[in-house]
Amino acid sequence: MSDKPFVHLHVHTEYSLLDGANKCSALAAAAQEMGMDSVAITDHGVMFGCVEFYNACNAAGVKPILGCEVYVDPNGHTCREGKGQNHLILLVQLDSMAYVDGFYYKPRIDHDLLARYSKGLICSSACLGGEIPQLIMSGDIEGAERRAGMYSDIMGKGNFFLEVQSNSIPEQALVNKTLVEMSETLDLPLIATNASHYMKQN
Secondary structure, X not given: OOOXXXXXXXXXXXXXXXXXXXXHHHHHHHHHHOOOOEEEEEEEOOOOOHHHHHHHHHHHOOEEEEEEEEEEOOOOOOOOOOOOOEEEEEEOOOHHHHHHOOOEXXXXXXXXXXXXXXXXXXXXXXXXXXXHHXXXXXXXXXXXXXXXXXXXXXXXXXXXXXXEEOOOOHHHHHHHHHHHHHHHHHOOOEEEEOOEOXXXXX
């Protein structure tokens, strides 16, 4: 095994309601069994599973990484017009404000809120539902580069990652190719993830 083993940083548990099936205890045990020293929880819009996940990981001798796949509304987290929202992975984040002030169909944050509370956070561009992948798929590469630069500025050097994934979705190959090019052009680090929703492939 490599001295730098793969660590899952985009993982959904049963607390990603209707969108994940991993039980926290089974996830921690599987990470330990596969030789992973860490694993993340990034449920959709919620952090309800974090205590259970944290305790299960500690019991299994695996470092828990607490996070969330948040919904970002570019119109502002208190906007009540339309349903504009994109995904963003935050490792340790702003979920309470998303519920208290920003809940409209889903708990949401915005760029200003992220900028105010970005200290100590690690962020990645998320799946095809993220702002940057959405801009790439619409053909707006310049817009995607501007948005990546904005997130890098908000999060600080080395705290924002472009996220590539390997799956069977046709658009993913185009997005991955563009993200790799953007990583080189903008000097932004890449991470490889898989949005894990189930423990094993059937």
